[in-house]
Amino acid sequence: MTGVRKEALEVFTGEFFDDLVAGSDVGEKVRSCLQCGTCTASCPVARYSDMGPRELVRLTLTGQAEEVLRPEVLYYCSACYSCSVRCPMGIRLTELVNLLRDVMVSRGEGPLPSQMELVKSVENYDNPWQMPRAQRDRWAKKIQPRLKVLPKQDAEALYYPGCTAAYLPNMQKVAAATARVLTAAEVDFGIMGREEICCGSTAMRVGVRETFLAQAGRNIEKLNALGVERIITACAGCYGIMKHEYPRVAPFHPEVLHVSEVLADLIEEGRLEPGPVERSVTYHDPCHLARHGGVTSQPRKVLESIPGLELVEMSRTGSNARCCGGGGGLRTGHTDSAVEVASLRQAEAVETGASTLVTCCPFCEMNLSDALGVGEGLPVADLVEIVLESVSGGADTDSDDEHDAPGLD
Numbered sequence: 116m117t118g119v120r121k122e123a124l125e126v127f128t129g130e131f132f133d134d135l136v137a138g139s140d141v142g143e144k145v146r147s148c149l150q151c152g153t154c155t156a157s158c159p160v161a162r163y164s165d166m167g168p169r170e171l172v173r174l175t176l177t178g179q180a181e182e183v184l185r186p187e188v189l190y191y192c193s194a195c196y197s198c199s200v201r202c203p204m205g206i207r208l209t210e211l212v213n214l215l216r217d218v219m220v221s222r223g224e225g226p227l228p229s230q231m232e233l234v235k236s237v238e239n240y241d242n243p244w245q246m247p248r249a250q251r252d253r254w255a256k257k258i259q260p261r262l263k264v265l266p267k268q269d270a271e272a273l274y275y276p277g278c279t280a281a282y283l284p285n286m287q288k289v290a291a292a293t294a295r296v297l298t299a300a301e302v303d304f305g306i307m308g309r310e311e312i313c314c315g316s317t318a319m320r321v322g323v324r325e326t327f328l329a330q331a332g333r334n335i336e337k338l339n340a341l342g343v344e345r346i347i348t349a350c351a352g353c354y355g356i357m358k359h360e361y362p363r364v365a366p367f368h369p370e371v372l373h374v375s376e377v378l379a380d381l382i383e384e385g386r387l388e389p390g391p392v393e394r395s396v397t398y399h400d401p402c403h404l405a406r407h408g409g410v411t412s413q414p415r416k417v418l419e420s421i422p423g424l425e426l427v428e429m430s431r432t433g434s435n436a437r438c439c440g441g442g443g444g445l446r447t448g449h450t451d452s453a454v455e456v457a458s459l460r461q462a463e464a465v466e467t468g469a470s471t472l473v474t475c476c477p478f479c480e481m482n483l484s485d486a487l488g489v490g491e492g493l494p495v496a497d498l499v500e501i502v503l504e505s506v507s508g509g510a511d512t513d514s515d516d517e518h519d520a521p522g523l524d
C-alpha cells in the first residue's frame with residue numbers, strides 16, 4: 116500500500132472526508148471540480164446508476180460519505196478512464212472511484228457477492244475462474260515446438276497470458292496464437308506454466324485492496340526473480356495493472372509490453388512478414404491499453420501491414436473510443452448493463468460495414484461477443500489471431516494432439 120493511500124484510509128471517518136481525498140493519490144485536484152458535467156456526459160455507465168461521476172465528486176467534496184460509499188453507486192463504473200481523460204481540470208476520477216471502493220470495502224460494504232466469488236477464487240486458486248492451478252498450462256501443451264518454461268530455462272522475455280487466456284476454453288486460442296506468432300518471429304521467450312499467478316486486477320478493480328496487494332507482492336517477487344528484460348502480455352487488463360500499478364506497490368524491474376507493441380516492432384524490423392488476409396476489419400481500442408496506456412497506433416500499424424486487409428475505423432477511436440463495458444468489475448457485478456454497453460459498441464462496428472471486429476484484450480472480446488446475443492454485431496477476433504492467419508497463410512495450426520511439454524507437468 117502506498118504511504119498516501121494507507122494514510123488516507125487510516126484517517127478516514129465520515130467527518131474527515133475531505134482528508135480522505137486530499138491526502139490520497141487522487142489529491143487536492145478534486146477540489147478544483149467545476150461541476151461542468153463533462154465526466155457524466157462521457158460516462159458509458161452513468162445511465163444505469165442513480166449517480167453519475169459529477170454528482171459523485173460533489174457529494175465527496177461536501178463530505179456526504181453515506182451517500183457515496185454504497186455498492187449500488189460505486190460498482191456502476193467500468194474503469195474506462197473516459198472521465199479522467201476528458202475532465203478539463205485533470206481530475207483522475209477513475210482513481211477516485213478506486214479509492215472510494217477501497218474505503219467502502221474496508222467498512223465491510225462491498226464487493227458485490229458475484230465479485231467476491233472471483234476475489235475468493237484469486238485468494239484460493241490464484242485465478243478468478245475457480246480453476247485448479249494444475250490446469251493453468253493446458254493451453255501450452257498443443258504448441259509445437261515446445262515452449263520454454265521459466266525459470267527452469269532462460270529466455271530474454273516472458274509471455275504472460277493471464278488467467279482469462281490461460282484458462283477459459285474459448286479464450287485459450289489467444290494464448291496459443293500469441294505463442295505461435297512470437298515463435299514465428301523467433302522471439303526468445305518462455306512462459307511460467309503452472310507457476311504463473313493472477314496479476315491481481317480482479318481484486319484491485321473491485322476495491323479489495325489487501326488481496327490485490329498480497330497478489331501483486333507475490334507476483335512482483337516472482338517476476339523480478341525471473342531476470343527477464345521484458346514481459347509480453349496480450350491482455351489489456353494485465354498490461355494496465357503490471358505497467359501502472361505494480362511500480363506503485365514495490366520496485367518492479369521488467370519492461371511491460373502489450374503484444375501489439377511487440378508485433379509492430381517485429382514487422383518494422385522485418386522479423387515478421389505478414390502474408391495476405393482478404394478481409395475488412397474494424398478495430399476496438401481496449402480502455403486499459405488505449406486511454407490509460409496510450410497504445411493506439413501500434414495495433415493499427417500491425418493491421419495495416421497485412422496485405423489485402425482493409426481497416427475501416429469506427430466513428431470513435433483511440434482515446435475517444437467507446438468502452439466495451441467489460442472492465443472494472445461491471446461485467447461481473449452488473450452483467451446486463453455491461454453487455455448493453457457492449458451492444459452500443461457493436462452497433463458502431465456494424466456501421467463501418469466491416470466483416471470482423473478486431474480487438475486485443477480477452478475481456479473486451481468476451482463482452483463484445485456476448486453482445487451478439489442482444490443485438491446486431493460482428494464476430495470478434497483478437498489481433499494475434501489475425502496476425503497468425505496472416506503469417507501461417509490461413510492454415511489451421513491447432514493440433515488435436517496434446518503434447519506433454521517438459522516442465523509443464
Ligand code: SF4
Pocket residue numbers: 147148149150151152153154155168169172201202203204205206208
Ligand atoms: S469533468 Fe472534471 S471538472 Fe467537470 S464535473 Fe467532472 S470532475 Fe468536475
Ligand code: SF4
Pocket residue numbers: 154157158159160161168191192193194195196197198199208209212
Ligand atoms: S471510469 Fe468510465 S465508467 Fe467509471 S465513472 Fe469514469 S467514465 Fe464512468
